[in-house]
Amino acid sequence: VTSDDTTLVTAGVLAEAYGVTDEEIAAALRSITHRVGYPPTGEHVHFLIEAAVSVAAAHVHCSDVGCGTCEEIADGLVLVMALLRIRMDRQLEVMVDPVVAETAGVVGIGKVAPPAGSLRNIRAVHDDVTSEIELGAGEPRSGDTPTEHP
C-alpha cells in the first residue's frame, strides 16, 4: 500500500459520502486528459488547485465563528498560493528566454514590487494590450519598469 493508495481510498470514501458518481469522475478524467493530455504533468496538479480554490470561493460567505472548514481552507490556501507563485515564476522564467518570448509575442516582462503585505506582484506584458496579464489591482510604482526584450 502506497500513500497514493491510501489517499485514493480516503478520497473514495469521501466521494461516496458527498454523492460523487462514477460518471462524474469519468467526466472529470475526460475533461482533464482532453485539455492537458496524458501522461500526468504539472497541469494535472493545476486542476486540483482550481478545485481547492473553488471550494474556498464557495465557502467565502461563512460567518460561523471558529468554523473548522474555514480553518482547513486557510491551511490549503497557504499551500495553493505558494504553488501558484512558484509555477508562475517558472513560467515567467521560460518566457524571459528571448526565443520563447519572441515566439509568444511578449514585448516586456518583469516583476512589479508589491505594496507591503500584498501577495500580488507578478506582471507580464504582451504586445497585444488586450492580452496583458496583471496579477494585482495596483498600478506599478515608479521605478518598477519591466525588462524590455530587444
Add this chain to the structure above:
Amino acid sequence: VDVVETLTVTITRADRAADHFGVTADQVADSIRRVHALDLQDRTAFAAASVLGAIIDIATVHRLDCRQAACPTCLAIRDGLAANLANLRTLRSDAIEQRRVLA
C-alpha cells in the same frame, strides 16, 4: 492550454480567497521555501499530494460541520473530489504502467 493565462485566472481567484481567509504573505513565503528545497520532479509529486490532501481535509471537516440542505461548499467539494479521484486514478494507472515497463 495557455499556462500563464490559466495560472493568472486561478491566482487572482486564490488571491481573493486567501485575503478573505486571512492567509498572510509570511505563511505563503514559508511554504514557498519548503517547496524550493525539493528538486523539480519531487515538486510535482509534492504539489499533487499536498493539494489532494488539502481537499480531502476540507471535505472531512465540512462533512461533520455542514447542516445545510443545498450547501454551495458541499457542491464545490463534490466537484473537487471528482477531479481528485480522476487525478488519483490517472496517477495510479501511470505508476502501474511504469512498474510493468520496468519489470
